[in-house]
Amino acid sequence: MEKNEITVSIDRQHETLAIDGGRPVRTEPLPLEFPGVHHMGQQETEAALRVLRSRSLFRFYGLDLQEEVSSFESEFARWLGVSHAVAVTSGTGALSVALSAIGVGPGQEVIIPAYMWVSVAAAVVNRGAIPVLVDINETFCLDPNAVERCITPRTAGIILVHMSGVPGDVKAVQRIANQHKVFLLEDCAQCNGGSVDGQKVGTFGDIATFSFQMNKNMTSGEGGCIVTNNLRLYRRAIACHDLGYVRDEEGRLAFSDPAYCLWGEGYRLDELRAALLRMQLKKLPAIIEAMRRSKYRIRRALEMLPGVRLRRIVDPQGDTGCFLITIYRDRQTAERVNLALRAEGIVTYPQGVSNVLMTEWGLHLYYNIPSLVQKTSLDGRGFPWKLAENAGLEREYAKGICPVADSLFERSIILAIPSCLTEHDESDIVQAFEKVLRAYSL
Numbered sequence: 001m002e003k004n005e006i007t008v009s010i011d012r013q014h015e016t017l018a019i020d021g022g023r024p025v026r027t028e029p030l031p032l033e034f035p036g037v038h039h040m041g042q043q044e045t046e047a048a049l050r051v052l053r054s055r056s057l058f059r060f061y062g063l064d065l066q067e068e069v070s071s072f073e074s075e076f077a078r079w080l081g082v083s084h085a086v087a088v089t090s091g092t093g094a095l096s097v098a099l100s101a102i103g104v105g106p107g108q109e110v111i112i113p114a115y116m117w118v119s120v121a122a123a124v125v126n127r128g129a130i131p132v133l134v135d136i137n138e139t140f141c142l143d144p145n146a147v148e149r150c151i152t153p154r155t156a157g158i159i160l161v162h163m164s165g166v167p168g169d170v171k172a173v174q175r176i177a178n179q180h181k182v183f184l185l186e187d188c189a190q191c192n193g194g195s196v197d198g199q200k201v202g203t204f205g206d207i208a209t210f211s212f213q214m215n216k217n218m219t220s221g222e223g224g225c226i227v228t229n230n231l232r233l234y235r236r237a238i239a240c241h242d243l244g245y246v247r248d249e250e251g252r253l254a255f256s257d258p259a260y261c262l263w264g265e266g267y268r269l270d271e272l273r274a275a276l277l278r279m280q281l282k283k284l285p286a287i288i289e290a291m292r293r294s295k296y297r298i299r300r301a302l303e304m305l306p307g308v309r310l311r312r313i314v315d316p317q318g319d320t321g322c323f324l325i326t327i328y329r330d331r332q333t334a335e336r337v338n339l340a341l342r343a344e345g346i347v348t349y350p351q352g353v354s355n356v357l358m359t360e361w362g363l364h365l366y367y368n369i370p371s372l373v374q375k376t377s378l379d380g381r382g383f384p385w386k387l388a389e390n391a392g393l394e395r396e397y398a399k400g401i402c403p404v405a406d407s408l409f410e411r412s413i414i415l416a417i418p419s420c421l422t423e424h425d426e427s428d429i430v431q432a433f434e435k436v437l438r439a440y441s442l
Helices: 010-014 042-054 068-080 091-102 118-126 144-150 170-180 231-241 271-302 331-343 403-411 423-439
Strands: 084-088 109-113 130-134 155-161 183-187 207-211 224-228 323-327 412-416
Touching (some): 068 224, 068 271, 084 091, 084 231, 091 118, 091 155, 091 183, 091 207, 091 224, 091 231, 109 118, 118 130, 118 155, 130 144, 144 170, 155 170, 170 183, 224 231, 271 323, 331 403, 331 412, 331 423, 403 412
Parallel strands (some): 109 130, 155 183, 183 207
Antiparallel strands (some): 084 224, 207 224, 323 412
């Protein structure tokens, strides 16, 4: 038995389930998700105070400019192994700026996965392009075979979302993008620090986006970043995230190059959040290691249990560990197991959403996004769906479009793995799974 392997009490195997009146495995809720927050401390406090004392919160000028944003961009690019980074105010803003930098617009289709966050679809729609839903496989990321089938002459690019902490099959998708000469945008919001064969996610495609929102592996509450090795895309992203123009070394707007006289979106990151992110970046390896250690102690134990399958991981060494997805034979089984696990105390505090059926995972599921399903428009005139440039690009988004995803969502349970789980917490999770699965003879 490996060091730190979880052993399960034989006595618990024969106890009455808590859902049937028995004693629950635990009575204290599990910690909330928030990976980066659990590692916040004095370093973040001192960094924030340093910026506040400088009274210079704007990145381009101030009374005593600390250069926090530019320093973070350099450090984050170096951490990933890319040439350029542009820090922005959110992951949603990062997606919008990235697509603007690429030049996405009306008359184009952009492939997006059935499992994503609503911001992915929104970024495409807000550029006037048409999102094309493509199915997933048991990685819970884009199925490369499905991507290949959905490429058309109007396809401008692919957004590969590395979902729930685990990289997708990015090398296969990258080959397809290169073959068809379309762009590849990696959305790494939920997989910061993940890798495939030792290469970090965000470095395979033409451009990539990250989020530093509260739930992410490192956080400043809100924040995001765009990264690329392409100088032209970088300069366009610089212009688009600001006022539409690049800046000189003194931070003044520059108008001399017509190629970078664009339209800005006002997503500049401030010095205060950048200072926090610099501290969080230093802690990111330890945060990921804590989640991976917990997740794989639990996974190894679950592999020995009947009636449950685990999400396929392209490269286990590159898994950031922040979520565990278990898969069952049918919807009814998943529902029974989930209710029984929750009765055993495998829940978080009231504000937390964890250990839920994936059908309850809100705006991560394509058919749970009303604005997408109903093809809502801000202008009331059908933008972008009814634009002349988009004629012939009619798409539907209701449940049933992606049958593999639909089946996986109905049969799967998702459990957050906080970065502060104790060995006792991990053992309770495993004991609850074993108790439930054996009681149901799965």
